[in-house]
Amino acid sequence: MSVRLRLRKTGTRNKPSYRIVATDSRCPRDGRFLEILGFYDPRGHQEKIDLERAKYWIGVGAQPSETVGQII
Secondary structure: OOEEEEEEEEEEOOEEEEEEEEEEOOOOOOOOOOEEEEEEEOOOOEEEEOHHHHHHHHHOOOEEOHHHHHHO
16 A cells, blocks of 8 residues: 545535545545645645644655645
8 A cells, every 4th residue: 555645625616625634545536545634725825734744654655745745
C-alpha cells in the first residue's frame, strides 16, 4: 500500500473546500482515507494543517501531492 497526502473535495457546487487527508493512492479522490490532517479553503485563502502528523506520514513513506506539498 502506498500512502499519499492529498486533497479531498468537500463543500457545494461553485463553493469548493478541501480536506487534507492521508489515503491509499489506489482509492478515489473522495473515497476512503486513513486520517484527516487539516483543511484548505481556496476561496477564503484559509488553510490549517497538523504539521506533526504530516511529518509523521512523510517519515513513514507517504508522498504529498503537488498542492499539498505547497501548503506544507
